[in-house]
Amino acid sequence: MHPFTGFALLPPLLLLTLRLTDARALAALLVVLLVLVWMGGEHRVRLRRWALLMLPLAAGLWLVHGRYLDSLVFGADVADRPQRLYAAALLWLRVGCLLAGAQVALRLAPPARLTRALFASRLPPSVAYLLASPLLLSVQLRRRLAEVTEAQRARGVDPAAPWPQRARTLIALAGPLVVWTLSDVGERANALDARAFRSVPCRTTLDAPAFTARDRALLAAALAAFVLVAGSWLWR
Amino acid sequence: MNPLFSTRTLTLMSAGIAFNMVLGQLASMLKLPIFLDAIGTFVVALLAGPLAALVTGVATNLIWGVLTSPVAAAFAPVAGVIGLVAGLCARAGGFRSLPRVLLSALLVTVAVVVVATPIRAYLFGGATGSGADFFVAYLNAVGSKLIESVALTVFGVNLADKVVSALLAWTLVRALPARLSATFPAAAAVR
Amino acid sequence: MALIRFAQASLTRAGATAPCLSCIDFALPAGQTLAVVGGSGSGKSTLAGWLAGWVPHALPATEAGVAEFDGAPLSGALPAVRAGQVQLVQGNPYAALTGCAFTVYDEVAFGPENLGLCEEEIRARCREALALCDAEALAVRAPSTLSGGEAQRVALACALAMRPRLLLLDEAFNRLTPAAADRLLERLRVLPMLTLVLFEKSFERAAGADLMLWLDGGVQRACAEAGVLFDRVLPALTASDAVRAAWRSRAADLWRDGVAAPCSAADALTRFAEVADG
Numbered sequence: 133m134h135p136f137t138g139f140a141l142l143p144p145l146l147l148l149t150l151r152l153t154d155a156r157a158l159a160a161l162l163v164v165l166l167v168l169v170w171m172g173g174e175h176r177v178r179l180r181r182w183a184l185l186m187l188p189l190a191a192g193l194w195l196v197h198g199r200y201l202d203s204l205v206f207g208a209d210v211a212d213r214p215q216r217l218y219a220a221a222l223l224w225l226r227v228g229c230l231l232a233g234a235q236v237a238l239r240l241a242p243p244a245r246l247t248r249a250l251f252a253s254r255l256p257p258s259v260a261y262l263l264a265s266p267l268l269l270s271v272q273l274r275r276r277l278a279e280v281t282e283a284q285r286a287r288g289v290d291p292a293a294p295w296p297q298r299a300r301t302l303i304a305l306a307g308p309l310v311v312w313t314l315s316d317v318g319e320r321a322n323a324l325d326a327r328a329f330r331s332v333p334c335r336t337t338l339d340a341p342a343f344t345a346r347d348r349a350l351l352a353a354a355l356a357a358f359v360l361v362a363g364s365w366l367w368r
Numbered sequence: 369m370n371p372l373f374s375t376r377t378l379t380l381m382s383a384g385i386a387f388n389m390v391l392g393q394l395a396s397m398l399k400l401p402i403f404l405d406a407i408g409t410f411v412v413a414l415l416a417g418p419l420a421a422l423v424t425g426v427a428t429n430l431i432w433g434v435l436t437s438p439v440a441a442a443f444a445p446v447a448g449v450i451g452l453v454a455g456l457c458a459r460a461g462g463f464r465s466l467p468r469v470l471l472s473a474l475l476v477t478v479a480v481v482v483v484a485t486p487i488r489a490y491l492f493g494g495a496t497g498s499g500a501d502f503f504v505a506y507l508n509a510v511g512s513k514l515i516e517s518v519a520l521t522v523f524g525v526n527l528a529d530k531v532v533s534a535l536l537a538w539t540l541v542r543a544l545p546a547r548l549s550a551t552f553p554a555a556a557a558v559r
Numbered sequence: 560m561a562l563i564r565f566a567q568a569s570l571t572r573a574g575a576t577a578p579c580l581s582c583i584d585f586a587l588p589a590g591q592t593l594a595v596v597g598g599s600g601s602g603k604s605t606l607a608g609w610l611a612g613w614v615p616h617a618l619p620a621t622e623a624g625v626a627e628f629d630g631a632p633l634s635g636a637l638p639a640v641r642a643g644q645v646q647l648v649q650g651n652p653y654a655a656l657t658g659c660a661f662t663v664y665d666e667v668a669f670g671p672e673n674l675g676l677c678e679e680e681i682r683a684r685c686r687e688a689l690a691l692c693d694a695e696a697l698a699v700r701a702p703s704t705l706s707g708g709e710a711q712r713v714a715l716a717c718a719l720a721m722r723p724r725l726l727l728l729d730e731a732f733n734r735l736t737p738a739a740a741d742r743l744l745e746r747l748r749v750l751p752m753l754t755l756v757l758f759e760k761s762f763e764r765a766a767g768a769d770l771m772l773w774l775d776g777g778v779q780r781a782c783a784e785a786g787v788l789f790d791r792v793l794p795a796l797t798a799s800d801a802v803r804a805a806w807r808s809r810a811a812d813l814w815r816d817g818v819a820a821p822c823s824a825a826d827a828l829t830r831f832a833e834v835a836d837g
Contacts, residue, residue, distance in 0.1 A: 185437055188497025195502065196495045201509040208509070223493045234438040244661045246434065251659075257673075258371065258378055262427045265659045266385035267435075272658075272703050273390040298398045303536065306391055310411065310540045311548070313383045318551050319654040320383075321376040322617050325638035326646065327657060327670035328721070330371060336672045338665075338681060374616070375639070382658070550574070553619075 135249045137347045138237030144357035145233040149226040151361050155218065158225035165232035172239040182235060186228050193220040243267050245341055252340035257330050273309060280305050373423075377416050380552070381424045384408035388428040402529040409451040410537030414463060415552040418455025425451035442491060446484045453479040454534070458556035463538055465559075473534040477527045484526075485519040494518045500525050560630070561586035562725065562754050563593075563610070568624035570609055578777070579605055579620070585772055585782045589724070592748060592755040594765035594785075597774035598795050603758040604649075606774065607729040609633065610756060612641035628725070643674060646718035648731035652710035655717055656702045663705070663713050664689075664698040670721045688719040691746055693739075707734035715743065729758040740764070762798040766822035789820035801827035808834075 152158050169178050195201070197220035202208040210216075241249075247267070250260035284304055293301070373381070387408030395404035406425065413421035425447030433441025453476045457463065462472035488494060494514050495501045500521050507517035541549070542558050549555060569581035580602050587593050597603050608618045609626070614634035626633040628645070648655065660666035667688055671681040689695045692712040697705065705713060711734050718726060726747065732740035744764070747755060759765040766785035773780045773792045781788055793806045801824040808814050815834050821827035 181436055185439060185497065189492070189495055190497075192495030192497045192501035192504075193493050195505045196508060196514075197493065199505070199509065201502075201505045206509055220493055227492065231437055231439070234433075238434060241434065243435070247659070247661070251672075258373060261378060261659055262381060262385070262423070263431060263434075265379075265382040265657075266389060266427070266431055268658050268661070268703070269382060269386040270389045273386050274393075275703075277390060277394065295400060298400060299532075302391075302394065302398055302400065302404075303539070305394065306407070306536070307540060307543065309390075310387065311544060313386070314380075314411075314415075314544065315548050316654075317379045317383055318376060318617070319651075320379040320658055321374075322613070322638070323655050323657050324375050324379065325617065326611075326642050326655070326721075327717070328639050328642035328673040329375065329657070331637075331639040331642060331673060332675045334675050336675055336678060336681060338668050338672060338678060376617075 133240050133350075134341045134343050134347045135241035135246045136253075137350050138240035140351050140354040141237055142230070142233055144354050144361060146230060147358060147361045147365075149229045151365050153222070155221055155225060158222065158229065162225055162229050162232060165229055165236065169232055169235045169239075172236065174239070178235045178239070182228075182231055185231060186224070189227065190224055193224055196220075248337060248339065249341045251335070252337035257335055261324075261329075269313075273313065276312065277305065277309055280308055373420060376551075377420050377554070380416055381412055381420055381427070384412035384421075384424040385428045385431065387411060388424070389431070402532055404529065404533055404536070406447065406450050406530070407533050407537050407540075409447065410454050410533055411541060413451055413454035413556075414458050414537060414541045414558060415549075415555045416455075417459065417554050417556070418452050421451030421455040422448045423451070425449075442487060443484065446480055446487065449479045449483045450476055450530070455556075461557060463534075463541075463556055463558050469534050469538050470531060473531040474527070476534065477523060477530045480526045480530065481519050481523045484522050485515060488522065489515045489518045560588070562589040562629055563587040563633075563756075564625065564627045566625035568622060568626045570605065570614065570620050570622050573615075573619035573621070578623075580609070580774075580777050582779045583624070583626070584779060585770070587754065587756070587770065589754050590752065591770065592757065592768040593770045593772060594757045594759055594768035595772045595774060596759050596762065596765045596792055596796055598760065600776075601774040601795075602777035603774055604729055605777070607647055607649075607727050607756075607758050610725070610727055611645055611647040612636060612638050639673075642670070643721060644723060645725045645727065646721050646723035647727040647729060648711075648714050648718050650730040650733050652705075652707065652714040652731075652734070655714035656710070660702055662698065663694070663700050663702055666702045666713065667698075667716050667720050670717060674721070684720045684722065685716075688716040691719060692716040692743065708736075708739075711735055712743075724752065725754045725756065727756045727758070730760065760797050762793055762796040763802060763823050765796075785822050786820045789822075799824040799827075801831075805830060 148161070149158065152161065166179070169175055169182065172178070194217070197216045198213055199208070199210045199216065203210045247260070247264040250263055251257065253260070284301065385408060388405050391407045392403055392405030395402060409421050409425045409428065412424045426444045429440045429444035429447045433444070454472065457472035457475055462468050488496065494504050494517065503521040503524065504517045507520055508514060512520070538558060564586045565583045568583040569578040571578045583606070595603055595606060608614070610633070612633060614620050614622060617638055622634055656666060657669055660669055664685060667685045668681055671684050689698060692715050694709070694712045694716050697709055697713060702713065711732060715731060732743060735743070741764070744767070747753065757765060757768060765771055768785070770782065771785045771788050771792070772782040773788055775795065781791065790806070790809055793803070802821055805814070805821050805827045809820065818830055818833050821830045
C-alpha cells in the first residue's frame with residue numbers, strides 16, 4: 133500500500149470524532165481503533181506510545197476540569213463537577229481516537245518507504261530532503277553523542293550529578309556535536325550539488341511506491357466517509 | 369532560476385532539525401527540567417535568518433509527528449513561530465550581548481504564549497499530562513479563567529526553557545571557529 | 560581542442576588580498592590524464608574545487624585570467640548544473656554521502672535520479688559503477704556504516720554513475736591499499752571519453768599521467784612530463800626508497816647522461832642497472 137494512503141483516513145476520522153457527542157459511541161470507536169493498532173506490526177511500541185501520552189493527559193484533565201484543588205485546598209463548592217468531567221472525558225476520547233487513528237496510519241508509512249514516496253511525490257525535492265534527511269542525520273548524531281558521552285565519562289563527568297552540573301555536562305556534550313555537524317554542513321551541500329540535486333525540475337525515483345487500485349479504493353472510501361459524516365451533520 | 373533556499377541553507381536546516389531532535393532527547397536523558405527541543409531552531413535563526421528557522425521548526429514537529437505521535441504536529445505552528453521571532457530578533461541585533469539575548473528570549477516566549485495557548489486550551493482542554501497541569505489547576509482554582517491559567521503556565525514553563533535555549537545557542541554560535549562561521553553569509557551578529 | 564584551458568589564471572578567496580592560486584597556465588586535451596602534485600597546503604584541493612565549478616557559490620572567490628572548461632568559463636554556473644559533466648572525489652569519502660539514502664545502492668542512484676533519467680538507464684549506471692569499484696557487495700549496506708576504504712569505493716561509484724566527462728580525484732584513494740588504488744586507477748584510465756585529473760602527494764602514482772603539474776605554495780612551478788620534472792619535484796613528494804635513491808644519485812651527479820629519470824620503483828632498478836653497466 134502507498135505510504136500516503138493511511139493519512140487520508142485521518143480527516144474523516146477527525147470529523148467523526150467531532151460529530152459523535154456520546155461518550156459511549158466515542159469509547160466504542162476508540163476500542164475499535166486500538167484493536168486495529170494492536171492487530172498491526174510493532175503493536176507493543178505503538179500501544180505504549182499511545183498510553184504514555186493519553187494516561188498522563190487523563191490525569192491532567194481530571195485535575196484541571198475536576199477542580200479538585202478548588203474543593204480540597206480552598207474549600208470551594210464545585211457543584212458542576214460531573215458535567216465538567218463528562219466534557220473533559222469527551223475531549224480525552226476524541227484526542228485518544230485521533231492518536232490511535234494516527235498510529236494506524238503511521239503503520240503504513242515506515243520512514244524508508246515514506247522517504248521514497250516523498251521524493252517521488254510532486255512536492256519539491258527540497259521539501260522531501262528536509263523531511264527525510266534529519267531522520268538519517270539524527271541517527272548519526274546519536275551515535276556520535278554516545279561516543280562523546282563515553283569520552284566525557286572517561287574524563288570524570290558524572291551523568292547523575294546535581295542538575296546545574298548536568299547542565300554543564302549538556303554544554304560539554306552538545307558543543308563538540310554542534311561544531312562537528314555545522315562543519316559538515318558545507319560538505320553536505322557540496323555533496324548534494326555534486327549529485328545534480330534540484331538541477332532539473334523533474335527527478336526520477338527508483339522503486340517509487342506504486343499507487344494501486346487498492347489505494348484508490350481506500351481513498352474513495354475515505355472521501356465517501358467524509359462526505360457522509362459531513363452530510364449527516366448538516367442534515368441534522 | 370535561483371531556488372528559495374540555497375543548498376547550503378537547506379543542509380543547515382537539516383542539521384538544525386537533527387539538533388532539535390537529538391538535544392531534546394539529551395535533555396530528557398539528563399533529566400533536566402526543561403525541553404531544550406528548539407536549540408537547533410535558534411542556531412538556524414542565528415546563522416540563516418527567520419524564514420529558514422521558521423521552516424526548521426515546523427519541519428521538526430512534522431517529523432516528530434510522523435515518528436511518534438501527531439501531538440507534536442499539532443504544535444508545529446508554535447515551533448515555527450519560535451524560529452520566526454528568534455530570526456527577526458537576530459536580524460535586529462538581538463543576539464549581540466547578554467542582556468539583548470535575554471530580551472530576545474522574552475520576546476520569543478511571548479510569541480509562544482500567543483500561539484500555544486489556544487492550541488493547549490482548546491485542542492487539549494488545558495492539560496498536557498505534565499507537572500505543569502498542577503499550575504493550570506492551581507491558577508484556575510484561585511480564580512483565573514482557564515485560558516488565562518493556561519497562558520500564565522505556558523509563559524512560566526517556556527520562559528525558563530527559551531532563556532536557556534537562547535543562551536545555549538548563542539554560546540555555541542559564538543564559540544564557532546571564525547573560519548566556520550564565515551561560511552554562513554546570512555549569519556546575524558553575535559557580538 | 561583542449562577540454563580544460565588555463566592561461567595566467569589566478570584565484571583570490573573572498574576577503575583575502577593575496578591570491579591563493581596564481582600563475583596557473585596549462586591546457587589538457589580531452590581523454591588525457593593530468594596529475595597535479597605538491598605537498599600539504601600547496602593548493603591542490605583549492606584547484607580541485609575550482610575545476611569542479613565551486614567558484615563562486617561553494618567557494619567564494621574571484622578569478623583573474625582565463626579559466627575555461629570546454630570553451631566556456633569555468634566559474635559562475637550553479638554547481639548542480641555542472642554535476643553531469645564534472646565530478647570531484649575527495650580524500651574524505653564521507654563528505655560525498657548525501658545523507659538521504661538508506662542504502663549504498665540508493666546513494667549511488669541518487670545522482671542519476673536527480674538528472675531525471677529513465678529507470679533502466681539509472682539501474683544500468685548503478686550496476687556498472689558499483690562493478691567498476693568492486694562495491695557490488697556493499698549495495699545493501701547503510702552508507703553511514705561503511706569503513707574508510709569501503710566509503711572511498713562508494714564515493715567513486717557515486718561519481719562514476721553521473722558519467723562525467725571530467726573526473727577529479729583529490730587524493731581519492733588514500734584509504735585504500737596501494738594495490739587496490741592502482742587497480743582502480745588502471746580501470747579508470749581505459750574508460751573511453753573520460754578525462755582524469757589526479758591530485759597526488761605520491762610521485763609514483765602521479766608519474767603514470769600524461770602530464771604533471773607542480774604546485775608549490777599556491778603557485779604553478781612547472782607543467783611537463785613526469786621525467787622532465789623529476790629532479791625538481793621529488794623532494795616535495797612522497798616516493799619509494801628506490802626512486803628516492805635514484806634522485807639522490809642524480810643530485811650527487813652519479814647518474815650517467817642519457818639515462819632517463821625513473822617513474823617507479825621497478826623503473827628505478829632497471830635504470831640503476833643501465834647506469835651501472837655503462
